[in-house]
Amino acid sequence: MATVTRPVPSSEDPRRRPNIASADIQLPAVRDYEQVDREIIGTLHPTVAWFIGLGFAVFVLAVGIFAWMYQIYAGTGVDGYTGSVMWGVFIITFVFWVGIGHAGTLISAILYLFRAGFRTTIYRCAEAMTVFAVMTAGIFPILHMGRPWKFYWLVPYPNWRYIWPQFKSPLVWDVFAILTYLTISSTFLYVGLIPDIAVLRDRENISPIRKRIFSVLSLGWRNSDREWRHFARAYLFLAALSTPLVLSVHSVVSFDFAMALVPGWHTTIFPPYFVAGAIYSGVGMVLMIIIPIRKWFKLQHYVTINHLDAAAKLALFTSLIVACAYTTEWFVAWFSGNEVEQTFFWNRIFGQWMWASAILYTCNIVLPITLFSQRLRRNTTWLFILSITINIGMWFERFVIIVPSMSHEFEPWRWTSYRPTWVDYAILCGSFGWFFMWFLLFIKQLPVIAISEVKEIVMPRLRATHSHGVTVTGEHIDYERETPGEHE
Amino acid sequence: MRGVIAHFRELDSLVEAIEELKEKRSGDITVYTPTPRHEIEQAIHPPPSPVRKFTLIGGLLGVTFGYWIAIWASDYWPLVVGGKPIASWVPYTIFGFEVMVLVGGLSTVAGLFITSRIPKLTMTVGYDPRFSSGDYGLWLECAPDRASEAAALLRARGATEVRSER
Numbered sequence: 321m322a323t324v325t326r327p328v329p330s331s332e333d334p335r336r337r338p339n340i341a342s343a344d345i346q347l348p349a350v351r352d353y354e355q356v357d358r359e360i361i362g363t364l365h366p367t368v369a370w371f372i373g374l375g376f377a378v379f380v381l382a383v384g385i386f387a388w389m390y391q392i393y394a395g396t397g398v399d400g401y402t403g404s405v406m407w408g409v410f411i412i413t414f415v416f417w418v419g420i421g422h423a424g425t426l427i428s429a430i431l432y433l434f435r436a437g438f439r440t441t442i443y444r445c446a447e448a449m450t451v452f453a454v455m456t457a458g459i460f461p462i463l464h465m466g467r468p469w470k471f472y473w474l475v476p477y478p479n480w481r482y483i484w485p486q487f488k489s490p491l492v493w494d495v496f497a498i499l500t501y502l503t504i505s506s507t508f509l510y511v512g513l514i515p516d517i518a519v520l521r522d523r524e525n526i527s528p529i530r531k532r533i534f535s536v537l538s539l540g541w542r543n544s545d546r547e548w549r550h551f552a553r554a555y556l557f558l559a560a561l562s563t564p565l566v567l568s569v570h571s572v573v574s575f576d577f578a579m580a581l582v583p584g585w586h587t588t589i590f591p592p593y594f595v596a597g598a599i600y601s602g603v604g605m606v607l608m609i610i611i612p613i614r615k616w617f618k619l620q621h622y623v624t625i626n627h628l629d630a631a632a633k634l635a636l637f638t639s640l641i642v643a644c645a646y647t648t649e650w651f652v653a654w655f656s657g658n659e660v661e662q663t664f665f666w667n668r669i670f671g672q673w674m675w676a677s678a679i680l681y682t683c684n685i686v687l688p689i690t691l692f693s694q695r696l697r698r699n700t701t702w703l704f705i706l707s708i709t710i711n712i713g714m715w716f717e718r719f720v721i722i723v724p725s726m727s728h729e730f731e732p733w734r735w736t737s738y739r740p741t742w743v744d745y746a747i748l749c750g751s752f753g754w755f756f757m758w759f760l761l762f763i764k765q766l767p768v769i770a771i772s773e774v775k776e777i778v779m780p781r782l783r784a785t786h787s788h789g790v791t792v793t794g795e796h797i798d799y800e801r802e803t804p805g806e807h808e
Numbered sequence: 809m810r811g812v813i814a815h816f817r818e819l820d821s822l823v824e825a826i827e828e829l830k831e832k833r834s835g836d837i838t839v840y841t842p843t844p845r846h847e848i849e850q851a852i853h854p855p856p857s858p859v860r861k862f863t864l865i866g867g868l869l870g871v872t873f874g875y876w877i878a879i880w881a882s883d884y885w886p887l888v889v890g891g892k893p894i895a896s897w898v899p900y901t902i903f904g905f906e907v908m909v910l911v912g913g914l915s916t917v918a919g920l921f922i923t924s925r926i927p928k929l930t931m932t933v934g935y936d937p938r939f940s941s942g943d944y945g946l947w948l949e950c951a952p953d954r955a956s957e958a959a960a961l962l963r964a965r966g967a968t969e970v971r972s973e974r
Contacts, residue, residue: 353843354941354942357941484881484882484884484885485881486889487882487899487903488892488899493902493903496906499910503910503913504909507913507917518940521940522938522940523937523941539927540929541926542932542935543842543939543940544839544840545838545840545841546923547926549854551844551924552857553857553859553860553920554916557863558913558916561912561913561916564905565906568902772843776843780818780845781817781818781819781942782818782819783966
């Protein structure tokens with residue numbers, strides 16, 4: 321909010337090359353503030369396709385709930401756990417969803433502090449994605465527990481048992497980190513939404529009930545200079561607090577593994593490795609969501625190819641970091657001279673789990689290399705396919721971290737295998753149903769693009785003729801006929 | 809509360825009107841704008857927002873509570889793990905940090921609400937729904953005898969609508 325709006329560079333400016341996708345992103349096809357209101361609010365009307373999508377998401381969620389009920393009834397023996405592999409699909413999926421939840425706050429907070437202009441039109445989607453992803457992630461440790469109704473024992477509160485949580489346990493660190501992240505992410509999302517809800521309140525002329533709801537949710541926001549001044553400051557501080565929070569949360573999640581003495585886990589590179597992986601998977605999910613939305617909602621002139629190009633560069637950069645982490649792991653295993661570690665890594669890459677490692681390395685190292693090509697970065701079909709493979713790759717990364725380590729620990733007599741059951745798969749699918757149900761409900765109730773922030777980068781109406789192409793009557797003149805990103 | 813509300817279609821007209829009213833010390837000015845603009849901020853010259861104080865105090869309270877709950881609970885229920893001290897400050901920094909962010913963030917929002925005076929339960933005099941779309945509004949709080957002079961000035965600066973409100 322209150323980003324530094326820059327003057328639009330003229331077409332003669334040599335810096336304006338087709339591939340510039342950074343802070344100087346403008347929206348040339350958006351002419352005035354009224355157009356922003358009209359087009360973004362216009363996306364809120366439910367359609368048949370939306371109802372079908374929501375119905376499918378609810379159905380998949382119902383399948384997952386049924387599987388969970390069965391698991392509670394029959395016990396965790398119906399999951400694929402073995403004597404050695406006691407962390408399976410649930411913990412893998414927990415880490416996966418926490419990772420997905422990272423890109424939202426990265427895009428809304430970190431890129432805000434860095435004044436990266438391409439965040440403006442995608443951050444709302446990413447923030448909502450974060451909240452729903454963390455809501456999904458939070459369910460999995462509870463699912464994983466044999467007695468899920470006792471999950472609150474991890475929260476420190478005065479109780480008749482006189483027992484307090486073990487504060488040196490990474491599991492308690494997780495509870496604090498995840499709950500803080502969920503609270504702050506939700507707060508960040510809601511605070512950013514307040515001015516937009518006020519716009520919805522003022523434009524709602526059909527349903528008095530909706531108008532009433534928007535009036536309550538907007539808290540009587542009036543767009544006064546006083547409100548904006550405090551809002552901009554509060555938003556800045558929330559971003560500043562959220563930035564280290566993003567880095568800390570997945571570091572804490574990585575401690576669940578790194579604090580153990582299990583081969584493959586007990587390593588100091590886990591926190592940066594996990595954070596980079598989380599950002600990578602989160603950007604992948606943002607691309608997977610935003611590409612269909614911009615097409616279905618006809619918002620290509622808001623989320624331009626330049627925005628996608630910049631997000632793809634972020635995905636490429638983080639894929640290079642995770643590739644570096646993978647090679648560091650291999651090197652450390654070899655260089656340590658630790659026979660257990662070496663045997664374990666050999667088994668992970670060339671032995672029992674070669675198939676999973678192959679999927680991981682293909683999706684996370686090989687395929688993202690294509691993003692070095694500008695042509696492919698600006699190809700939405702390829703980006704969408706790649707976003708799916710990124711998410712598959714990142715789920716398998718967590719599989720490869722968790723299962724091979726537990727199935728190949730120190731004593732050979734404990735070496736075993738792991739095969740998820742239908743209950744594991746059903747609950748995994750149900751988590752996607754849960755996530756997309758919330759997301760689909762969100763996109764038809766609240767704007768997926770931040771209205772007030774987009775207005776910041778749209779040229780205001782001016783009385784005097786402006787050097788960047790605004791007439792006396794306030795109409796914009798195309799300052800560049802072939803603006804990159806306006807047309808695909 | 810009495811004053812004059814003026815609608816502006818153009819940003820530069822609004823900024824000129826603010827500057828002139830400030831120069832003439834005509835009264836307290838409130839500007840309604842669909843989106844924050846640096847031009848308006850520079851014309852108004854507002855004091856720094858006090859929200860940062862809420863953030864600082866909340867953060868300090870949070871970090872204190874985070875360390876305290878971990879140390880106190882460990883001391884109350886002493887259990888030696890891995891030969892480490894009962895009150896180990898290194899792992900407890902995680903609690904200090906997380907609770908600092910939690911309380912600091914929530915107190916920032918509380919600061920926003922208090923300083924912006926929201927939630928507002930009553931209608932705001934002079935507010936028009938067009939101010940959240942594309943128009944700018946300027947509310948000048950002034951005595952009735954100065955209202956006509958201010959209205960003339962606002963019209964001269966390009967206001968499309970000017971009316972007295974109370």
